[in-house]
Amino acid sequence: MTILETGTAAGTSWMVCPGCGSMIYVKRYERGDRVCPECDNHGMLTAAQRIDLLLDQESATPIEYAETVADPLQFNDSRPYPERLDDARRRTGMTDAINCVRGTLGGVPVVVAAMDFRFLGGSLGSAVGEAVTASAEVALAERRPLILVTASGGARMQEGIVALMQMAKTSRALRRLDEAGVLTVSVITDPTYGGVAASYATSTDVIVAEPGARLGFAGPRVIRQTIGQTLPAGFQTAEFLLEHGIVDMICHRSGLRDRLIRLVGMTVRSARPYTNDAEAVITDPAGLPTADAWDRVRAARRLGRPTTLDHLAGAFEEFVELHGDRMSADCPAMIAGLARLDGVPVAVVGTQKGHTAAELAQRNYGMPTPSGYRKAARVFRLAAKLGLPVVTLVDTAGAYPGIEAEKQGQAVAIAESLKLLAGLPVPVVAVITGEGGSGGALALAVADRVLVCENAVYSVITAEGCASILWQDAAAAPRAARALRVDSAALLELGIADAVVPEPEGGADTHPAAATALLRRAVRQAVHELRAWSTSDLLAHRHARFRAFGVARNDLQENR
Known part of the structure; x- marks a missing residue:
């Protein structure tokens, strides 16, 4: 820092900013905590x-x-x-x-x-x-x-x-x-x-x-x-x-x-009382309006549906975003950080698409790269350290498929996320808010409660991909969607989803704020219920939940 004394009698001092070279009045510089008013140095x-x-x-x-x-x-x-x-x-x-x-x-x-x-x-x-x-x-x-x-x-x-x-x-x-x-x-x-x-x-x-x-x-x-x-x-x-x-x-x-x-x-726990809100979700498939699976697929992809950032702004009291995998990159398709839900500090991780073509391109169409999953893992570990419940919001066609992603270990990053969530010693609530595509979605959904929004879908592959492979005709996508049973009612029947989050009439895109309010109710209910569980109960229930998939009921007890 160069100080130039001028007008000693008047007691004035000037300096040259080391960043831009501008002359700055020293007292102004000190009042601004030594930040240059010209260049922000x-x-x-x-x-x-x-x-x-x-x-x-x-x-x-x-x-x-x-x-x-x-x-x-x-x-x-x-x-x-x-x-x-x-x-x-x-x-x-x-x-x-x-x-x-x-x-x-x-x-x-x-x-x-x-x-x-x-x-x-x-x-x-x-x-x-x-x-x-x-x-x-x-x-x-x-x-x-x-x-x-x-x-x-x-x-x-x-x-x-x-x-x-x-x-x-x-x-x-x-x-x-x-x-x-x-x-x-x-x-x-x-x-x-x-x-x-x-x-x-x-x-x-x-x-x-x-x-x-x-x-x-x-x-x-x-x-x-x-x-x-x-x-x-x-x-x-x-x-x-x-x-x-x-x-x-x-x-x-x-x-x-x-x-x-x-x-x-975020390290200070809230003592707010909570009243049980059992009507926040639908647990009986018969309580859902009937709809064709392909119609659900198209509804899940509408650009007007609330994104993860929209839900963070409307369903949580505050959010501090954390960036980067501490290795090489910050994936824009993955949002992660700390938030408050009804006064309770939580960790939130979610995939982010967008509402416009420009936003979609900027966010990689909501398809995370390995750095995205490693960023998510960082926040999962932080949640475990601080004892914070985890909420994940999933809306992705899948993990990003590309040369660079494979070079950086896409499969390994997903595998590590699956294993990490499987043993996380805090409550985990996952919400499929739009598309739940394959392992890229599951990497955020190994949870104690898996909620699916009414018009969301969850599948091993897109309907178009399945149609192209098995029917050799992408036009057979509606048929594939029905065969794959990707809709919320089917997911509830199969036990993949624990509950369905209702949406406003016409879909979440017709009333985004109302959709976010409904999601808030559902997540609140799940988080408050799971916070009462011991770590051993959480882990035992999570193990049993995923252990049961694909096993005949009469054989399950013997194989445990």
């Missing part, structure tokens, strides 16, 4: 400023951590390491490159560990590793969500192999929080590299990045010098990482506190 904040920005006023109290070895290697380059430490302490007023506190965020008790790049580039040494570990231990003992705000150039060279060991030390501390079901969130600020990026910054449940923040194991200079590659525009920035599935979201500094309040709020 997010400047560095100190650890103390980070804590003040995030936590409720006057709620922060320091966390003490053990004293560490000051100079484990007796390191000396152009200056002795202790001199560098003393100089950094004088300049920053900090003991080391991190501040750790207890506090509240929107009234929820949390632990915050905020790094400060001013102190030796925010490098990870023994003191930082011990501070992060101590913070995690406080979070574990007091069951408070842990929020890590990172800013680092990597491991501290002056501490050598001892600094490297802090990566393992902090990773073990976070693993204990995983085992105990305590939420962890990292806030990536610019820059976050090396040992911090490859340990606690990216091993949390949720990764939030500020706009433009750079994150990576090797810095651009190291990459260029080592392999001589030309790096793409925006390489390692938050925007690049969101596209490639590494971070969950990008959040502007002005909205960061609110976003974190919503996230940690």
Whole structure:
């Protein structure tokens, strides 16, 4: 940052924005939490400023951590390491490159560990590793969500192999929080590299990045010098990482506190009373209006039907979307995140189509890629960790069939989702809202309750595909639909569906808001009923449910 003092008598100061080069009035820059009003560049904040920005006023109290070895290697380059430490302490007023506190965020008790790049580039040494570990231990003992705000150039060279060991030390501390079901969130600020990026910054449940923040194991200079590659525009920035599935979201500094309040709020259980709503669903096939299976297929595909995002907006009180498979991509056909349903925190995963040709193309026609199923699996595991019920909303012709999908292990991704859901220790409610196509749909529907919307369909293959293969005539699709028994009444009779969610007269597309309200009633009923079950009962019932398919009743008991 370049500060230009002008008009000393008047007490005015101006600076040059490091992002766009514009002249900015310093007081305006500070009032805006160091975000440039011209280009939106997010400047560095100190650890103390980070804590003040995030936590409720006057709620922060320091966390003490053990004293560490000051100079484990007796390191000396152009200056002795202790001199560098003393100089950094004088300049920053900090003991080391991190501040750790207890506090509240929107009234929820949390632990915050905020790094400060001013102190030796925010490098990870023994003191930082011990501070992060101590913070995690406080979070574990007091069951408070842990929020890590990172800013680092990597491991501290002056501490050598001892600094490297802090990566393992902090990773073990976070693993204990995983085992105990305590939420962890990292806030990536610019820059976050090396040992911090490859340990606690990216091993949390949720990764939030500020706009433009750079994150990576090797810095651009190291990459260029080592392999001589030309790096793409925006390489390692938050925007690049969101596209490639590494971070969950990008959040502007002005909205960061609110976003974190919503996230940690998902760990707070609601005590709202619930009244049984037995009429929310239809469980008797005779109670459904008669309709031809092919008519149901066509109704299920109407573009006016509510999508997963429509249901999320209308059936849930709030929704925080999480992105990416933490490997390579963020599939737009799969929506996943945390929500509230009647005050109850839940995890929601669903396929997303669209209402227009442009939306369909953008969402890959609702057909998930392997990264979509791996994103879903991430959220399933998070739900299991936090003890949240899972709701899945399924409307897909099937998993995406393509060369890249096969290269990335489409079959493996689906298989992993099936096995994960089969043993998930929390209630799972699946709703077939439109098309339920083959294994691509089943990958989200291994559930304790499988609900089917009145005009939805569920099948091993599309009617057209079946007609082409078995009748060698795609025009025989209506006949195939009837033969496959894809409609909701047949699914109820076969025991595939536990219940049918009624739709407004004329179909969900005629009254989308009413259709969403009906879906909300049905899901509420299922979630509240299943929350009363023990984990052992849930797993035993789920096993028995799927164990029975295809087995004659008189043989089933013997084979269990």
